[in-house]
Amino acid sequence: MLRLDRIIVGEVRGAEAVDLLQAMNTGHDGSLSTGHSNSAADLLSRLETMVLMGMDLPVAAIRQQIASAVDLIIHLGRLRDKSRKVLEITEVCGYEEPRVRLKPLFVYHYESEKLEKEGELENVAKLQAAGLDPYAES
Numbered sequence: 001m002l003r004l005d006r007i008i009v010g011e012v013r014g015a016e017a018v019d020l021l022q023a024m025n026t027g028h029d030g031s032l033s034t035g036h037s038n039s040a041a042d043l044l045s046r047l048e049t050m051v052l053m054g055m056d057l058p059v060a061a062i063r064q065q066i067a068s069a070v071d072l073i074i075h076l077g078r079l080r081d082k083s084r085k086v087l088e089i090t091e092v093c094g095y096e097e098p099r100v101r102l103k104p105l106f107v108y109h110y111e112s113e114k115l116e117k118e119g120e121l122e123n124v125a126k127l128q129a130a131g132l133d134p135y136a137e138s
Contacts, residue, residue, distance in 0.1 A: 004028060005030070006031065007023050007030075007031040008032045008033070009023075009031075009033040010033070011033070011034045012033055012034070012050060013050070014053050017050035017051045017054065018051050019054075020069075021051065021062075021066065022065075024069035025068050025069045039088065040073040040075045040090035040104075041090075041102060043073055043075070044070075044073075044092075044100055044102070047066055048062050048066070060097070060098070063098075066092070066100055067101075070092045071092055071126065072089065072090065072092065075087050075088040075089075075090070077108075079110075085108055087108040088106065088107055089104075089105045089115075090105060091105055091122060091123065103122060105118060105119050105121060121134055
């Protein structure tokens with residue numbers, strides 16, 4: 001019997017975002033996808049728009065689906081020297097009317113050219129359920 005443990009979708013560009021969110025909300029332990037945006041917050045706005053391209057749903061319902069399906073957003077960007085860097089790692093902390101609440105965990109600072117810690121992970125239950133210690137030093 002084939003048992004799916006992970007859902008990986010290469011890139012979401014349009015109406016298939018509906019299928020992605022539905023698949024991510026089926027109880028699988030992990031999912032991964034990519035999308036293009038200017039920031040983590042912009043990605044959520046784009047994801048809403050892409051879902052609306054495929055299905056006429058209330059925005060609040062879309063945001064609830066996103067908040068339930070997505071745990072982290074890792075935003076990459078290209079710097080002036082043409083190198084790519086992680087610019088932001090943001091936690092999706094849930095849905096609080098009228099928006100999805102985001103918490104920056106790490107942010108790239110151009111002055112120091114470093115990705116610096118900005119906050120602590122809030123939602124640790126999934127990591128603990130998987131047997132991981134979210135507070136362990138790496």
